[in-house]
Amino acid sequence: MPSMAARSRDSVAPSPSSESQMTYSRFLELFPDNDACLEYLKEKFYSDGTECPKCGKASKFHRIKGRSAYSCQWCGNHVYPTAGTIFHKSTVSLQLWFFGVYLMTSTRCGISAKQLEREIGVTYKTAHRMFKQIRTLLTDEGESQLAGDVEIDESAYGGKLRESDRRKGRAHIRAKMNARPTVWAAVERGGRVRAKVIKDRTAAAIEPPIYEYVLPASMVYTDDFPVYTHLGRLLYRGHKRINHSAKVYVEGDVHTQTVEGFFGLFKNGVRGVYHSVSTRYLQNYLDEYTFRYNRRFDAKPMFWSVLDRVQKPALAFQPTDS
C-alpha cells in the first residue's frame, strides 16, 4: 500500500459526488485513513436526522471512540455503518477496500486480482475475494427496459482450441464447442446495454431476457439466426434482420455492429486484463463491463457510482464489535 499521509480534512468538499475527476491525490485527500472511510459510510446511512433503528427518533449519531460504531443521541443504541455491506467483518481495512474500488474504477478496462494483490499487498486469495465482492455492486438490474433502436445478439464465449484438443479428435472438439457458455446482449444504439450468460442458443434461453430487458415499443435488430424469426410478429414495434448467413453485415441501418462491438470490448478486455475467466464468474465480469459501458459518457466518476451502490440490508442488525 502506498503511503497515505493524512491531510487536512478541511479541504474535503461536502459533496464529493459533484467532482468530475477522481485522481489518486483526490482519493488520498478524501480518504486519508479508515476513519474517513467509516465517516463516509456513516454519512451515507446515518446522516443527521436519520431515524434510529431502535427508538425511532430522528437522531444524530456520534462516533464511539475506538470502535467502528456510532451511538444514537437519544437512546445510545449502537449503529455500525459497515454492517451488512461488502466491507462487513473483513480483515482488510476499510481504506484498502475503498482503494480497491478506486483501482478498479480508475482504469478503462479494470484491473485483475493479481494486480490488486501487488498494489495493496494482500494475498491473491484476498484480492480475488475483494474483487468478487466489489463486482456484486456493479449491476444494472432494476433499471428501465432498453428502448428505441435495440440490437440483439448472442455469442459463444471462449473455448479456444489447442493442439491438445485437436489430438483428442472430432468428438472431443464438438463436445468442447458445445460446452461453451453463451453470452447474450441487447444494446441501444448510442445508449445502454444489458448482458446475460444464458444456457444455450435455443429460443427457450434467448427469448426470456429479450422480453425482460427490451421494451416492446423498440425497433429490434438481429441477425438471421432462426430463433429471432418471430420477434417482430410477437411483440416488437418492428424487427429488421441482417442476413449474416449470406455474409451481409450492413444494409443501411440494418446491422448488429453495436452489439458486436460490445462483445468485442468484453472479450478483448477479459483477455487483456484477466487472461481467462471461469464460467462460474462470467456473469460478474459481464456485469462489470456492462456497468462501465453504461457509464461511458457519465461526467460522474465511476468510483462514486460504485460507492453509491454500497447497501446495507433493510433490517439493521447488530453485530458484535470485534
Ligand SMILES: [Zn+2]
Ligand atoms: Zn435511538
